[in-house]
Amino acid sequence: xxxxxxxNYDVIVIGAGGAGLRAAIAAREAGMRVAVICKxxxxxxxxxxxxxxxxxxMGNVNSNDNWQVHFRDTMxxxxxxxxxxxxxxxxxxxxxxxxxxxxYGALFDRTVDGKISQRNFGGHEYPRLAHVGDRTGLELIRTxxxxxxxxxxxxxxxxxxxxxxxxxxxECTITELLKDDGGRISGAFGYWxxxxxxxxxxxxxxxxxxxxxxxxxxxxSNSWEYTGDGHALALRAGSTLLNMEFVQFHPTGMVWxxxxxxxxxxxxxxxxxxxxxxxxxxxxxFNYVPSVFRGQYAETEEEGDRWxxxxxxxxxxxxxxxxxxxxxxxxxxxxxxxGSPHGGVFLDIASRRxxxxxxxxxxSMHHQFKELADxxxxxxxxxxxxxxxxxxxxxxxxxxxxxxxxxxxxxxxxEVAGGMHGSNRLGGxxxxxxxxxxxRAGVGAAEYVSALGGEYPAVTDAQIDEAAKSALAPxxxxxxxxxxxxxxxxxxxxxxxxxxxxxxxxxxxMEQALKTLDDLKARAQxxxxxxxxxxxxxxHLALDLRNMLAVSECVARAALIREESRGGHTRDDxxxxxxxxxxxxxxxxxxxxxxxxxxxxPMVSMREDLIGLFETDELSKYLTNEELAQLPSKxx
Amino acid sequence: xxYTAHFRVWRGDAEGGDLGDFQVEVNEGEVVLDIIxxxxxxxxxxxxxxxxxxxxxxxxxxxxxxxxxxLMCMTRMSTFAEDETVTVxxxxxxxxxxxxxxxxxxxxEKARQVPAFAPPKNLQPGEYRMAQVDVERSQExxxxxxxxxxxxTCHVVRDHEENKKAFAGPRFLMRIAELDMHPLDAKDxxxxxxxxxxxxxxxxxxxxxxxxxxxxxxxxxxxxxxKERVVDRKYDPLVWLGSKIGRRPER
Numbered sequence: 051x052x053x054x055x056x057x058n059y060d061v062i063v064i065g066a067g068g069a070g071l072r073a074a075i076a077a078r079e080a081g082m083r084v085a086v087i088c089k090x091x092x093x094x095x096x097x098x099x100x101x102x103x104x105x106x107x108m109g110n111v112n113s114n115d116n117w118q119v120h121f122r123d124t125m126x127x128x129x130x131x132x133x134x135x136x137x138x139x140x141x142x143x144x145x146x147x148x149x150x151x152x153x154y155g156a157l158f159d160r161t162v163d164g165k166i167s168q169r170n171f172g173g174h175e176y177p178r179l180a181h182v183g184d185r186t187g188l189e190l191i192r193t194x195x196x197x198x199x200x201x202x203x204x205x206x207x208x209x210x211x212x213x214x215x216x217x218x219x220x221e222c223t224i225t226e227l228l229k230d231d232g233g234r235i236s237g238a239f240g241y242w243x244x245x246x247x248x249x250x251x252x253x254x255x256x257x258x259x260x261x262x263x264x265x266x267x268x269x270x271s272n273s274w275e276y277t278g279d280g281h282a283l284a285l286r287a288g289s290t291l292l293n294m295e296f297v298q299f300h301p302t303g304m305v306w307x308x309x310x311x312x313x314x315x316x317x318x319x320x321x322x323x324x325x326x327x328x329x330x331x332x333x334x335x336f337n338y339v340p341s342v343f344r345g346q347y348a349e350t351e352e353e354g355d356r357w358x359x360x361x362x363x364x365x366x367x368x369x370x371x372x373x374x375x376x377x378x379x380x381x382x383x384x385x386x387x388x389g390s391p392h393g394g395v396f397l398d399i400a401s402r403r404x405x406x407x408x409x410x411x412x413x414s415m416h417h418q419f420k421e422l423a424d425x426x427x428x429x430x431x432x433x434x435x436x437x438x439x440x441x442x443x444x445x446x447x448x449x450x451x452x453x454x455x456x457x458x459x460x461x462x463x464x465e466v467a468g469g470m471h472g473s474n475r476l477g478g479x480x481x482x483x484x485x486x487x488x489x490r491a492g493v494g495a496a497e498y499v500s501a502l503g504g505e506y507p508a509v510t511d512a513q514i515d516e517a518a519k520s521a522l523a524p525x526x527x528x529x530x531x532x533x534x535x536x537x538x539x540x541x542x543x544x545x546x547x548x549x550x551x552x553x554x555x556x557x558x559x560m561e562q563a564l565k566t567l568d569d570l571k572a573r574a575q576x577x578x579x580x581x582x583x584x585x586x587x588x589x590h591l592a593l594d595l596r597n598m599l600a601v602s603e604c605v606a607r608a609a610l611i612r613e614e615s616r617g618g619h620t621r622d623d624x625x626x627x628x629x630x631x632x633x634x635x636x637x638x639x640x641x642x643x644x645x646x647x648x649x650x651x652p653m654v655s656m657r658e659d660l661i662g663l664f665e666t667d668e669l670s671k672y673l674t675n676e677e678l679a680q681l682p683s684k685x686x
Numbered sequence: 687x688x689y690t691a692h693f694r695v696w697r698g699d700a701e702g703g704d705l706g707d708f709q710v711e712v713n714e715g716e717v718v719l720d721i722i723x724x725x726x727x728x729x730x731x732x733x734x735x736x737x738x739x740x741x742x743x744x745x746x747x748x749x750x751x752x753x754x755x756x757l758m759c760m761t762r763m764s765t766f767a768e769d770e771t772v773t774v775x776x777x778x779x780x781x782x783x784x785x786x787x788x789x790x791x792x793x794x795e796k797a798r799q800v801p802a803f804a805p806p807k808n809l810q811p812g813e814y815r816m817a818q819v820d821v822e823r824s825q826e827x828x829x830x831x832x833x834x835x836x837x838x839t840c841h842v843v844r845d846h847e848e849n850k851k852a853f854a855g856p857r858f859l860m861r862i863a864e865l866d867m868h869p870l871d872a873k874d875x876x877x878x879x880x881x882x883x884x885x886x887x888x889x890x891x892x893x894x895x896x897x898x899x900x901x902x903x904x905x906x907x908x909x910x911x912x913k914e915r916v917v918d919r920k921y922d923p924l925v926w927l928g929s930k931i932g933r934r935p936e937r
Contacts, residue, residue, distance in 0.1 A: 091736070092794065093832055094744045108812075149811035155803030157821045157828060157868070164815035182825065188743065189828060200802030211798040244783055273738040307715020313741045417901075418741060421760050422717070537727040581732030584699065585784040588731035 054514055059085045059253040061495045062238055064224050064280060067095035068187075068484030069464025069491070070259030071194035072147075076492025077257075078201050078216045082499060085251055086198075087219045089243065089275050093195045096261050096273050097484065100187025101316035101414065102171055103179025104485070105478030106144035110165040111177040112361070117141040118663050119175055124479060125664075127173040127372045128442070128472020129342075129617045130632055130672040131293065134656045135449035136470040140479070140486050147485035148180050154197040156189055158182055170321040173372040173476040176361075184316050184414045190481055222249060224279070225593055226517045227256060227287040227460070230507035235287070235459030237509045239517040243590060246583025248518055254506045255495040258284060258445060258454070258462040259488065263297075263605070266598045267438035268541075268548035271303055271314040277594040278601035280466035284445045285600055285646075289454040291638040292468035294443035294601070295608035296618040298475055299553045301376035303437025305394035310422045312437040315397065315415060317477040319432075320369045322411050323358055324399035326380070327431070328388035334395075335368040338379035342627075342671045343371060374474040374617045377436040381553055384435065394435030400428055436553055440475055442618055443608070444468030446637060451494030452487055459498060459507070463491035473617025524579045524592040533578035536592040543570055543598060551606045556622045560610040567603050571644075574599060603646045604638040611636060611648055629674040658682060687714045689768045693721060695733070696775040699784045705773065706730075712763050718774065719747050719758035722786070734785040742899055745833030749786050750775045755835040755897045777838040792850060793834050796858045800883070803865060804873035820869040827864035827908055829900045830857065836894035836904060842887045853884035856894035856904050863908035866915065880916045885909070 061077045063070045066088035077084045088095065107120040121141040125132055148166065152158070158180050159167040168177040182189040198218065199211060206212040224240035237252040260280030264272025281291055302315040320326075328334045339347050347368045348354035354367030369376070380395050390396055399408055405428035409416055412427070419425040419432060445462035446455040452467065454460040464484045471479065527533050550563035574595055579588040614628035615621050635651045661669070661681065670678055691712045694705040708729060710721055719737055726733045737747040740759045747758040752773050766772055780788035806814075836856040842849050854862075862883060866875040879885045890913075892905040902908075919925055 090738055090744075091746065091790070094738050094746050096738070098744050098831070099739050099741070146811065149814075152814045153805045153811050155805075155865075155868070155871075157816075157825050159825075160816055160818040160821060162818075164817055167818075182828070185743070185829065188831065192828060192830075192832075196802060199798050199800075202798060203802055244787075273740065273744070275738065308713065309716045309720045310741070414743070421742065422762070423715070535731070537731070579731060585734035585787055586732045587726055587734065 054518070055247065055249045057085060057249070057251050059083050059251060060499045061085075061255045061257065061492070062087060062251045062253045063257045063259055064238065064283070065095070065259035065261060065464070065466070066092055066218065066220070067097040067259060067261055067464065068190050068194065068481060069488035070095070070257070071191070071198060072485050072488030073257045073259055073463055073492035073495070074216065075194065075197055075201065076489045077496050080493060080496035082496050083215045085217050085219055085253070087222050087224055087238070087240065087251070089223050090221065092218045092220045093191060095191055096275060097191045097481070098188045099271065099273070099314060100190070100481055101184040101314065102318045102321070103169055103181035103186045103478050104144070104148055104190070104481040105171070105174060105178050105476065106148045106180060106482055107141065107176075107178060108145045108148065108166060108168065108180070110161055111168040115176040115178060120144070120178065121660070122663055123174050124476060125472070127476035127479070128474055129627065130472065131616060131653070132472030133449055133469030134660055136487070138660060139449060139490070140470060140483060143486045144482040147482065147489065151190070151193050151485075154193050154200070156193040158189070169318060170366075170370065171477045172317055172320065172370045172376070174478065179478040181318070184318050184412050186481065190484075219249075223590065223593070224283065225521050227283050228509050228513050228517070229287060229457070232507070233288065233457065234507045235457060236507035239514065241521060241583075244585055246586065246589070248521070250509065250514060252506070252509055254502055255459045255461065255499050257452070257491045257495050258460070258466050259464050259491070260466045262441045262465040263598070263601045264438045264441070266543060266547050266602045266605070267552070268544040269303065269312040270438040271300060271312055272438065278597045279594065280462060281444060281604070282597035282600045284454055284457070284460065284462065285604075285638070285640040287457050287460060288640075289457045289460055290446045291604055292443055292446040292635050293473070293608065294441070294468075294604040294638055295612050295636065296442035296473045297438060297605060298373055298440040298442060298618045299377045299436040300439035301373055301380050301436055302397055302434040303439075304423065305390070305433050305435045306392035307423060313418070313422070314437065314439065315432060315434050316412070317373070319397060319399050319412060319415060322399070323402045324397055325367070325369050325402060326376070327396045327398055328383045329390060330388060333369075334383050334388070335371065335376065335379055338375060338382070339368050339371065340375060343375070347371065372474055372476060374620075377553060378620060380434070380436055390433040392433050394433040396431040397434045398431040400430055405429070438548075440465060440480065442468065442471045442473060442475055443605070450490065451497070452491035453494055453498070461491045461495050463487040473619060521593060524577050524589055525583075527576055527578035528580060530576070530578065532576055534573045534576050536577050536579065536588055536595055539570055539574060539577065540591060540595055540598070542566075543595075543602060547602055547605070551602075551609055554620050554622050555609055557610060560606050563606045564603070564610070567599060567606060571599050600640070600646070604648075607646050607648050608636040608638060629672060629677075632672055633674065688712065691721065691763070691766075691768065692771045693725070694771060694773040695722070695725065695786070697733070697785050698782065700782055703782070705775075716763045717759055718751055718761040718763065718772065721763065721772075722758060722774065734783070734787045736787055743831060745831030745899075748777055748833045748835050748838065750777060750838075755839045757833055757835070757899050760899055777834070779838040779840075779844045780834075790834055793832070793837060793855070793857065796854045797861070799854070800858055800861050800865075801873060801878070803868065804871055806870045806872050809870070814870060816869045823867045823907070824864045826902055827860050829902055830860065831900060832857065833899060835897045835899065839893045839897045841891065841893065842884075849884075849887065853887045856888070856909065859883060859885055859888065859912065860902070860904050860908040863912040866912065876912075876916050876919055879912055880920070885912060885916060888913070
């Protein structure tokens with residue numbers, strides 16, 4: 051039997067970003083013994099990259115805001131494909147989750163009357179994003195990290211901080227979830243990145259909070275950690291993924307120099323007055339307001355400019371359309387030959403705001419461009435273009451408890467969970483999503499574990515041996531003829547996903563991508579790594595590659611099936627949004643053969659009081675005629 | 687645009703190691719981390735390095751480049767001459783694990799010793815009111831990305847392992863200053879800063895400020911004001927008198 055370090059917990063959380071840490075806090079506060087496991091050092095999770103803010107309808111800047119308005123904006127942004135129950139819970143609970151952060155020590159920017167300041171963002175009707183300059187994600191992660199320490203100090207009861215009941219296992223990668231004979235979660239198996247030694251966590255509940263899948267694409271704002279681990283772990287454990295075809299390409303990533311291509315340029319630049327121009331100097335977004343949003347956005351530059359100071363009497367500029375619309379518009383301008391020298395468009399804040407104001411509101415953007423591109427954004431425009439940023443699809447979950455489909459004891463929260471954002475996520479709704487559903491997952495897992503009454507599912511030695519063998523396969527392949535280099539395979543995967551399943555999609559290209567994926571999957575069987583198990587990035591990549599391949603196949607298969615264009619899924623061959631397809635969720639599962647199966651599952655109809663929040667005019671843009679006929683008539 | 691650079695990268699582990707020589711391609715606009723990644727992908731698949739965001743926001747890729755503590759992702763290759771040898775070594779103040787990866791657990795231990803934010807008892811969530819000008823002081827310190835370059839460069843611990851027990855380092859003294867300047871924190875921080883976390887070891891040479899990639903004025907805005915607060919209290923005659931004639935603990 052494999053010699054393996056073992057730990058016993060009530061709840062284990064995989065991932066230490068916003069969702070994972072908030073889940074761990076909730077589970078610990080519910081009395082659970084909790085382990086948090088993360089691939090990086092504690093406090094380095096991808097959440098630090100979030101810049102703009104946390105969306106919550108506190109109404110501090112405009113008192114007209116409330117959860118109903120936030121809910122409406124979220125559904126519109128997601129083109130009505132959102133799990134409406136998740137969108138409802140999210141809109142209702144976000145303010146409480148933000149205020150709570152202040153009791154953990156967070157220091158948000160303030161309004162003149164000392165409340166939390168809120169800024170404008172794409173798709174949000176009112177200023178809604180609580181923020182700290184343009185480094186809100188860092189504030190969120192540090193605050194939650196410090197709250198974890200605070201709970202450990204409480205557990206130390208006046209003595210030194212104690213990690214007996216809440217412990218972070220950093221630089222540790224989980225490779226498999228384990229289940230008992232009854233199909234319930236029994237634990238998780240992984241390795242220490244530092245030593246390469248194996249480690250087993252026995253626990254009846256696992257919360258996936260692993261983030262996204264961006265590293266399957268070449269141009270991405272995501273870090274190396276974003277290899278779809280949670281998505282793939284859920285699939286292999288027998289759970290399902292929902293609507294994986296929806297991938298958000300953020301409209302503004304850096305395009306130059308090549309080494310930083312894809313790094314995010316925050317939407318706050320536009321929220322604070324920045325505008326997009328093509329090579330003719332024209333603000334082209336006025337030409338790209340789609341019919342579903344017509345009437346909600348300014349039609350002239352003058353009106354758009356007045357909106358910043360008088361939002362009650364003017365409509366917002368189209369630069370603040372939801373991200374999918376802006377990304378497609380930039381793509382079209384570049385294709386039409388009106389792009390910037392390095393293949394993007396210009397994002398101009400220099401001519402619109404004083405240098406002093408830019409430095410105060412966008413300090414980290416100024417820093418990033420100065421240091422990485424030698425561009426001073428207070429005097430020159432930035433060059434920007436779309437970058438793979440976020441996956442709306444994810445583990446199919448119960449909205450209230452975050453329990454994953456089909457696998458008792460498995461939970462998911464944050465980017466790895468699907469449904470909340472529909473076909474397109476609004477900026478600012480991610481950080482609030484992490485907090486709202488991170489907490490719900492922690493509570494949900496604690497309730498599940500309490501109901502077991504101390505009887506925990508078993509892990510067998512054979513399961514451990516099998517997981518160890520699978521993890522060591524890349525070493526066994528070393529020295530064998532026809533062995534493959536994991537870095538090379540990864541680059542090929544990124545290139546084909548970028549080119550063939552990217553921002554604009556066509557059936558024949560996606561079929562080609564699926565062929566390539568099949569080929570890469572076969573070659574991945576022969577991936578070999580050199581050196582030994584101690585901190586070996588080649589080996590780590592070889593294992594992550596399996597996850598990226600499984601998740602990429604889900605994206606490509608679902609994208610080929612959905613014959614419409616909606617949010618983060620644009621079909622060149624089916625350019626229209628279809629009200630029939632709005633009633634359909636695409637559900638991916640893994641077959642015993644290892645291939646991905648996709649089935650259509652009908653969407654549950656929205657509750658009457660929620661659908662009553664929309665005007666019939668607007669609903670008619672999204673709903674089928676049959677659905678419209680069944681709407682309760684509005685009283686005059 | 688492209689050229690071949692001479693890199694020297696430290697390879698080894700806790701047992702020991704040496705600088706390895708590499709000839710490696712460099713393209714326009716690249717940073718040192720790009721070159722390390724190229725080495726991984728083409729010449730040294732098992733070269734160990736920490737990194738995450740590659741945009742100077744996470745503080746993972748700390749190392750010493752030509753002897754200076756820096757983030758590899760924020761060090762542009764254009765700052766070196768094409769014929770200049772670029773030497774990359776792990777942070778010296780922490781034990782090596784492998785290659786460029788060091789054991790930074792010292793920092794996490796210190797982080798756990800600093801008492802957490804103490805929320806005001808009379809305020810509910812949502813009731814906090816603070817002026818922007820008052821939060822800005824602590825906000826500057828909360829820009830910290832915990833790259834630990836300040837800890838690495840601080841001479842109190844850089845070559846004095848024995849001081850680590852009694853000295854929290856610039857990062858965590860700044861954390862204490864941050865909490866002390868938080869408008870609503872309900873705990874006294876000043877005594878502990880001096881007695882438990884070793885503020886007195888700092889002799890304000892500003893090395894920490896110099897290497898901070900976030901350009902936080904650690905010494906001027908956190909450590910010196912903290913020293914002044916401690917001194918004000920310690921040597922304030924009224925406070926001294928109060929401590930002598932005030933209520934004494936019961937025997």
